[in-house]
Each structure stands twice: as structure tokens, then as C-alpha cells.
Amino acid sequence: MKQTLNELMRMSRICRMVFATCLGSFILVIFYFQSMFQPVMRRNPFMVDGCCRKGSRNALQELYNPTQPELSGAAVLHQARRDQVVDACRVYSASSRKRRVLTPGDLKHLVVDEDHELIYCYVPKVACTNWKRVMMVLTGRGKYSDPMDIPSNEAHIPSNLKTLNQYTIAEINHRLKNYLKFLFVREPFERLVSAYRNKFTLKYNSSFHKRFGTRIIRRYRKNATQDALLNGADVKFKEFAEYLVDPATQRDGPLNEHWQTAYQLCHPCHIHYDLVGKYETLEEDANYVLRLVGVGDSLRFPSYAKSTRTTDAMTAQFFSNISTQQQIQLYQLYKLDFLMFNYSTPSYLRLD
Numbered sequence: 001m002k003q004t005l006n007e008l009m010r011m012s013r014i015c016r017m018v019f020a021t022c023l024g025s026f027i028l029v030i031f032y033f034q035s036m037f038q039p040v041m042r043r044n045p046f047m048v049d050g051c052c053r054k055g056s057r058n059a060l061q062e063l064y065n066p067t068q069p070e071l072s073g074a075a076v077l078h079q080a081r082r083d084q085v086v087d088a089c090r091v092y093s094a095s096s097r098k099r100r101v102l103t104p105g106d107l108k109h110l111v112v113d114e115d116h117e118l119i120y121c122y123v124p125k126v127a128c129t130n131w132k133r134v135m136m137v138l139t140g141r142g143k144y145s146d147p148m149d150i151p152s153n154e155a156h157i158p159s160n161l162k163t164l165n166q167y168t169i170a171e172i173n174h175r176l177k178n179y180l181k182f183l184f185v186r187e188p189f190e191r192l193v194s195a196y197r198n199k200f201t202l203k204y205n206s207s208f209h210k211r212f213g214t215r216i217i218r219r220y221r222k223n224a225t226q227d228a229l230l231n232g233a234d235v236k237f238k239e240f241a242e243y244l245v246d247p248a249t250q251r252d253g254p255l256n257e258h259w260q261t262a263y264q265l266c267h268p269c270h271i272h273y274d275l276v277g278k279y280e281t282l283e284e285d286a287n288y289v290l291r292l293v294g295v296g297d298s299l300r301f302p303s304y305a306k307s308t309r310t311t312d313a314m315t316a317q318f319f320s321n322i323s324t325q326q327q328i329q330l331y332q333l334y335k336l337d338f339l340m341f342n343y344s345t346p347s348y349l350r351l352d
Helices: 002-035 059-064 069-095 128-139 169-178 188-200 206-220 226-231 237-245 247-251 262-266 279-293 312-319 324-340
Strands: 110-113 118-121 180-185 275-278
Touching: 059 069, 059 180, 059 279, 069 275, 069 279, 069 324, 110 128, 118 128, 128 279, 180 262, 180 279, 188 206, 188 237, 188 312, 188 324, 206 226, 206 237, 237 247, 237 324, 262 324, 275 279
Parallel strands: 118 180, 180 275
Antiparallel strands: 110 118
């Protein structure tokens, strides 16, 4: 009996030790993710521990300690953008009771370039096709030279680029600490209208019509025709807006990436982004990244067709066709993107 009791006590001690070890490892991961956006972001990351390859400066060093005079002005601009994100995160954290820790599954939008020590979080409808093309050139080791030679559908094949969720926890932490991390954002409602126009008004996007259009029409259109219910090809913006703000949609799970917020896709309050580029200054900001990497002389970011771009005036026209209540609800849904990335409340909104 006494021997059995001793055995039980020994097993109990072993279990407690294993549990403590696992808990400690888990807490380390939690600590890292939760500390990424704290005020230490202002420190120079190379004053104590460098992270560069031997005999060369990497993009992260060039961002925080520019050796090229023409990059100094941009460094000040991007410090201001980082500060804006930090301030918004601090306010949000103080007002929110929600506390969550990132998992590897939250990192599927972060594309990794090992050769140039870059991490790019892609946000759909913010030039992400061209950025994926550029990342394929950077990671292709000579396979590609011109981004525009890469077909758009090929840029979106998951196996063509490696994402951060494919690494171990230790590898994830190392890359988040030592690689230059960047994302590109866009005025939230312009991005939303751009997504609507692309996914619901173009005939070739039949997969979106089937997957989302039929559901939206079934829920929100009275006396819908059989053709509309079957094909979902003529979703109105008002119906799309109603779908987005419906609590039932939130219960269905995360929004589709094309209209999910940049905040939810890239987690800027958990991950410290060194550079926030903007769609409004796309070519300037994108080519700044390429200069930091050291490929600015041989690789330029592709220009885009401004004639087909969704503009502020176009967005205002779409929003004039939805109710004041829907406008208020949509603003609340995308409010963090407005605040975090310093976008003004649109003048066309009826928020009173």
C-alpha cells in the first residue's frame, strides 16, 4: 500500500513538472506576441543585437539607420505611421476587454522572403497581386525578372510563396524579431467598394456569385427570381452592406479576406510592422521598400491602371444608396482601420 502511494506521488510530481514546462513555453510565445506593439518599438533595434548577414546591411537596418540620404525623409514619415498604429492599439487595448493570443493560423497572410529577410502581410484589394508578383521575383532566385511576366492567377497559387504559418513557433518568433515586416493599406471604404465591384459586378467571378451572391440574395432580397437565387450574379451594394452588418454574418465565422479588415488580417496590435505603406502613395512606398532591400536599381514596382481604380467619388456614390443606419454600422465595422492607419472619416457619411 505504501509503495503504491509513493508511486502515485512520484507520478504526480512528474506530471506537474511536464505541465510547468509546457506552460512556460506557451507563456513565452504569449509574451512575445503581446509585447510586439509596446513602446519599445521606438528603440533602435541594432543598438544592442544586430540581425544582419555578415558583411552587409539588411533592409531592417537601412530603415532604422539609413545610409542613403534620400531615404532619411521617408524614414521620418514611416516612423510617424508606426506611432499612429501604436497609439491606436494602446487606446483600443485600454477600451477592450478582449485579450487574445495569435496562433500560427493567424499568420497565413504573412509572406516570407528568406533571401532578403522580409515579411509582407498581404491585404486583398491593396495591390496584393502585384506585391505577390514582386515577392515571387525576390524569392525566385533568378527564375523571374519582370513581375508582369507572372500571370495574375499564378501569383495567387499558395505553393508559389511561403507564409509564416508554415514555420515552427521558434522559427516564427525569430523571423518576427529579425525580418523587416510591412503591409500596405487603403482607405477602408474605397477598398470595400473595390471588393464589391470586383467580386459581384464582373461576370468572370462566378465562384463568388455562387458562394456569396446566392446567400446574400436568399437572405436579403424579397421576391428574388429563380435565376438570381441560382446564380447570385446581380447582388446590389445595399444587399452587400446588409450582409456585412448582419450579426448572422458574424456568427458564420470570419469575413472573407477581400472585405475583412486589415486589422483582422495582419494583427498590427500583436505584430510590430516596421513599415506601413499606403495605396494612395503606392508606387512611392513600394519602391522605397525595394530600395531598402537593395534591389531598387534592378526591380521596380509595377504601375497600375488608374482609369479602372475605385475612387473616393465613386465610393461616395455607392454609399449614397444605403441607409444612414447601414453607413453607421459599416463605419463601426471598419473603424479600427480608419483610426489605426490615419484615414479621416469620409465627408459623405451621414453619422448624425
